[in-house]
Amino acid sequence: MIVNGNKVLQSVPEDAANILPQLDSKAVASLWQHAAYRARIGTYQGTPVYLLDTDEPVELAGFESLPLRQLLHRVDSQLFALAGRACQVAYFIRTHLFCSQCGQGLEEVTDELAVYCRTCDYRTYPRISPCIIVAVYRGHGDSAEILLAHGVRHPEGLYSVLAGFVESGETLEQCLAREVFEETGVDVECIEYVMSQPWPFPHSLMMGFTARYRDGDVTPDGNEVLAANWFTFNALPKTPPPGTIAAQLIDAARTKCGC
Ligand SMILES: [Zn+2]
Structure with a gap:
């Protein structure tokens, strides 16, 4: 799931075989470095699914950054749920750069999906x-x-x-x-x-x-x-x-x- 804002990289034209990019480890490694945030967010039919949140739209032949909503009727409910999770996680990280209690910068927590303020010991979780x-x-x-x-x-x-x-x-x-x-x-x-x-x-x-x-x-x-x-x-x-x-x-x- 290559996310940019509320957009997800998905295939054009509409009838392409792979709706979402399926990349080998080399391609993932190169994109990985340029992502503002990355995480493994689940599994789809035995294949690990990763989120790469990018500041700029990624250019990949046959794919375009399109609104998440457009994916709704193109993929099954399980894959759409993962795309939704990707966008929600990316949104959470993008909108929680600073502590809402003391204003200091937040850092990512590694043992769970949260951000942490070292200054005032305050942990924030994604809003649902x-x-x-x-x-x-x-x-x-x-x-x-x-x-x-x-x-x-x-x-x-x-x-x-x-x-x-x-x-x-x-x-x-x-x-x-x-x-x-x-x-x-x-x-x-x-x-x-x-x-x-x-x-x-x-x-x-x-x-x-x-x-x-x-x-x-x-x-x-x-x-x-x-x-x-x-x-x-x-x-x-x-x-x-x-x-x-x-x-x-x-x-x-x-x-x-x-x-
Ligand atoms: Zn704080």
Whole structure:
């Protein structure tokens, strides 16, 4: 994973055989010296995966530095997770050059992923921002419906499940109830955990739930959510593509409703 800013070196054109560079040890050694930061970040199908964070885009024939997001639909979820990890680690190192407590320079720690201030004995770890994401449903069978919203950051015409950041001191369940109510005016019950997915833009961890409608008329907040409505499962609007946690939560809600 050759990272530069929020970009990852990936093949052009789109249909190239190797989407990410697979380099021999000599090529790695030469790039290694020029990287601002390097680390082994995991294994993919038995092959070690390294992060090289570079100050300048690396020039490699057939490859180009492109936004991490463009990799999302080109590689499987395991490889995308590693690319996400690479970008998050690089982001952490780039944004933690100085101590937030005393202002002195930080040094890298070798026994774990952290940076350390020798002056005031303060250790900093990569930030992970927990978010909830929830599919709210009501009814059963053919008449069952799901609550979907068009948010300010969504492409035109796309509707998705609701999501929001966890605040300090909040449980996931409290966050979920608050976010759904703030964004749509709806109260929920029967909150059930489904799955989680790291979302490296820049360092979220999405925790996915389903919840059953209890009360309230749908009223978009007009701020985060521009439009929200109930949809039957056989007449959904444009929703996020398969593989996303949103798509999997829509499926989970569909199963809950027995349709
Ligand atoms: Zn310090």
